[in-house]
Amino acid sequence: MKSPRLCLACGSAFVPLLHVPRQRYCSSAACQRARRRDWQNHRLRIDSDYRDNQSRAQAKWRASHSNYWRDYRAAYPVYRERNCSMQRMRNLRRSFKPIAKMDVVGLPRPLGSGFYLLSHADDGGAAKMNVWTVHIAVLSGPTAPPI
Structure with a gap:
């Protein structure tokens, strides 16, 4: 049996799976999301092909969902109002620039x-x-x- 390790995301102790010798994250859903997010951020930093592919995929999604944010703001007016009021506060802090x-x-x-x-x-x-x-x-x- 393997010795317990500390999860990089939550810090709790876990026993790694036998078939995953270098396991560094526990099996909770939140920690697995953190693992995937860390992998993707690392891949974006080091792999230009991956970065280009992600950029093209995001541009394609934005083109096919061009009304996403307009619809979101219309469906959630509280979000829009909060965002507007926070922007007004940021504008006031910028000393009139x-x-x-x-x-x-x-x-x-x-x-x-x-x-x-x-x-x-x-x-x-x-x-x-x-x-x-x-x-x-x-x-x-x-x-x-x-x-």
């Missing part, structure tokens, strides 16, 4: 002519990922005062 979902660069000088991406910021200052490509043509610039 607008929130951007992607990289934002502050411009130290006036805009020049060129193509720019614009995104709508809501009343709380949170920029959304929906962007428009626009062309801005500077017709006149600031002039230096006469000396």
Whole structure:
């Protein structure tokens, strides 16, 4: 008979199965979920093929279930309200800096002519990922005062 071991997930003692010599998790459902989650996180870190496959599978699922979150929020208004109120609290703690979902660069000088991406910021200052490509043509610039 094998000696008892401590489960990596819950810390309780268990006797490993004879046909699983390197067993490190007990047989409880929660610990087995933890074992699978740990395996998947490890695999995602070390295996680029697995990572690509998971990414494609998730993108395919999102494409075929595009209304999932909209339907979820409609079915659970308490969830939506809690999420909105927590976001408002986070916005207040950010000392009035607008929130951007992607990289934002502050411009130290006036805009020049060129193509720019614009995104709508809501009343709380949170920029959304929906962007428009626009062309801005500077017709006149600031002039230096006469000396």
